[in-house]
Amino acid sequence: MTACLADTIDPAFEVLAPAEATAPFVFNSPHSGRIYPRSFVEQTRLDFPTLRRSEDTFVDELFLDAVAGGAPLMRALFPRSFLDLNREPYELDPRMFEGRLPPFANTRSIRVSGGLGTIARVVGDAQEIYPRRLAVNEAIERIETYYKPYHQALRRLVGRIQRQWGLAVLVDCHSMPSNSAREDIARADLVIGDRYGTSCSEVVTDAIERALSARGYRVVRNKPYAGGYITEHYGNPAAGLHAVQIEINRGLYMDEAAYERNSGFEQLRSDIRAILPELFDAVSDGLAPHRAAAE
Numbered sequence: 001m002t003a004c005l006a007d008t009i010d011p012a013f014e015v016l017a018p019a020e021a022t023a024p025f026v027f028n029s030p031h032s033g034r035i036y037p038r039s040f041v042e043q044t045r046l047d048f049p050t051l052r053r054s055e056d057t058f059v060d061e062l063f064l065d066a067v068a069g070g071a072p073l074m075r076a077l078f079p080r081s082f083l084d085l086n087r088e089p090y091e092l093d094p095r096m097f098e099g100r101l102p103p104f105a106n107t108r109s110i111r112v113s114g115g116l117g118t119i120a121r122v123v124g125d126a127q128e129i130y131p132r133r134l135a136v137n138e139a140i141e142r143i144e145t146y147y148k149p150y151h152q153a154l155r156r157l158v159g160r161i162q163r164q165w166g167l168a169v170l171v172d173c174h175s176m177p178s179n180s181a182r183e184d185i186a187r188a189d190l191v192i193g194d195r196y197g198t199s200c201s202e203v204v205t206d207a208i209e210r211a212l213s214a215r216g217y218r219v220v221r222n223k224p225y226a227g228g229y230i231t232e233h234y235g236n237p238a239a240g241l242h243a244v245q246i247e248i249n250r251g252l253y254m255d256e257a258a259y260e261r262n263s264g265f266e267q268l269r270s271d272i273r274a275i276l277p278e279l280f281d282a283v284s285d286g287l288a289p290h291r292a293a294a295e
Contacts, residue, residue, distance in 0.1 A: 001060075001077075003034040003052060003259065005041055012146050015074045015157060022070025023280035024165035026158050027063045029173045030085035030150070030230065031056035033076040040082050045131040046123065049259070053124035054080045056175040057259055059248065063173050065273040070280070072161075074154055080120070081129060083142045085150055086172070086228040087111060087118040092139060096121055099136035118143065158234060158241065167240035167287055169204055172230045178251030189217040189252060193227035193245035199235025200242035207282035208244065211275035242287070 013033075034055060036048075044051060060075040067073050076085055090105040093112045096119065101107065115122035119139050122128055162168040176191065190212055194205045205221065212219045227235075227245040235243030250256050253265040 001034055003036065003048075003055075003057075005038045006035050007038055009035050009037060009078050009146075012078055013074065013076045013150050013153065015072055015153065016064070016067045017072045018067050018070045020070060021072070021161065021164065024161050024167050024283065025066070025071035025169045025171060025280065026154075026161055027066045027071055027073040027171045027173060028154060028230065029056065029060040029063065029073065029075040031076070031080040031174060032058065032060040033078045033080070035077045036079055037082060043134075044129050046127060046129060050127060051081055051123060051129070052079070052259060053127075054120065055259075056080070056173070057250070058254055058261060058265065059173050059175050062248065062253065062265075062269050062272055063171075065269065066276055069273070069276045071276075072157060074157060076150060078146060081123050083146050084116065084118055084120055085147060086174075086230050087116075088229055089118065089143055089147055089151075091117040091229075092119060093117050093121055096130070096134055097136045097139060098133045101136055102140075118147065154230075154234075162240060167283075168242065169200065169283055169287075170230070170234050170241070170243040172227070172234075172243065172245040174225075174245060174247045175250045176225065176247045177256060178249050179256065187218065188220045189249050190219050191223070191225045191245075191247040192219060192221050193225045193231055193247065194222065194243075195227045195232055195235065196222055199227055199231045199237070200244045201237050201287055203286035204242050204244055204279075204283060207279050207286070208246065208275075211278045212271075215271050215275070217271075 063073060088106050091109055091112055092101055092105045094101055094107050111117055158168045158170055192205055192208055194200050209219050225247045231243045231245045253268045255262050
């Protein structure tokens with residue numbers, strides 16, 4: 001899928017299902033969408049390449065082999081700069097809108113303060129997206145049309161896997177810029193976020209770290225990315241629901257200025273494909289017996 005403009009985005013997301021589910025995993029790529037609503041692009045103050053800077057470009061493709069391996073992959077087709085699925089549904093900055101936000105909107109979160117709420121104010125290094133305020137009704141329409149159906153479908157998907165297997169592991173797939181001024185980002189190839197051990201069993205986190213480290217990747221946990229809304233709100237290990245976030249350094253697989261795959265793309269995709277059976281086996285061996293005993 002290449003980046004493009006469209007008058008409408010229908011469908012707004014896809015669930016790529018395996019011929020047969022062979023493991024209790026769901027892979028999710030909420031920020032890799034590259035179909036931009038034409039009306040959205042026309043109302044911004046940024047050129048198209050700059051507007052794309054918050055994309056997790058190609059992340060969905062890096063994990064695509066999970067489907068052939070026996071696990072579903074869900075991905076958004078619209079971009080993060082238009083609507084961020086890894087936020088609360090109404091995490092909104094009142095300074096962005098004309099009119100009064102709903103009383104239940106979260107207007108004081110750290111993410112809102114940084115311009116990265118459900119409707120983002122900035123992309124990249126704090127570049128303002130809009131030249132003027134948006135109508136509140138537009139924010140509500142995006143949430144009703146795109147956000148809520150996506151999360152309804154994701155919860156159904158995770159629930160179906162849990163009913164089938166007695167547990168479910170949601171892997172939330174993301175990327176991070178390689179040119180960050182933060183040393184902890186620049187020196188890591190991948191960051192695994194499990195909300196400091198609260199969103200999933202260490203069996204899951206240990207298996208991911210072990211498999212990636214064995215292939216030479218520099219892997220760190222939770223710093224600077226411990227997991228966002230999806231990891232926090234979908235993970236409930238006591239109920240057999242495990243959620244973990246993976247952030248991949250974009251320099252490993254793409255030219256970030258040209259939005260093109262680089263020579264490392266196929267190797268990284270191959271490595272991800274190779275570790276999937278290891279993750280599936282580790283969870284089956286480490287979690288399924290505990291789940292059966294609890295039941």
